[in-house]
Amino acid sequence: MSSVNDALDNARFTYEQHMRTCRQCHADAAPCAVAKHLLRIYNLARRDHLRTAGGHASGA
Numbered sequence: 061m062s063s064v065n066d067a068l069d070n071a072r073f074t075y076e077q078h079m080r081t082c083r084q085c086h087a088d089a090a091p092c093a094v095a096k097h098l099l100r101i102y103n104l105a106r107r108d109h110l111r112t113a114g115g116h117a118s119g120a
């Protein structure tokens with residue numbers, strides 16, 4: 061079950077590292093294609109994580 065967490069952490073780390081280092085994202089003040097791709101992976105991982113961690117389906 062920690063593998064989901066790892067995937068989430070990994071996706072977030074990769075995305076954050078990209079945002080820190082990507083010149084294009086800073087130059088345009090908007091996410092580049094790579095950033096959008098990484099963000100989508102991160103969102104998918106987060107959704108998987110929420111679905112797995114959410115034992116009690118409350119709210120949403």
Ligand SMILES: [Zn+2]
Binds near residue numbers: 084091092094095
């Ligand atoms: Zn970028």
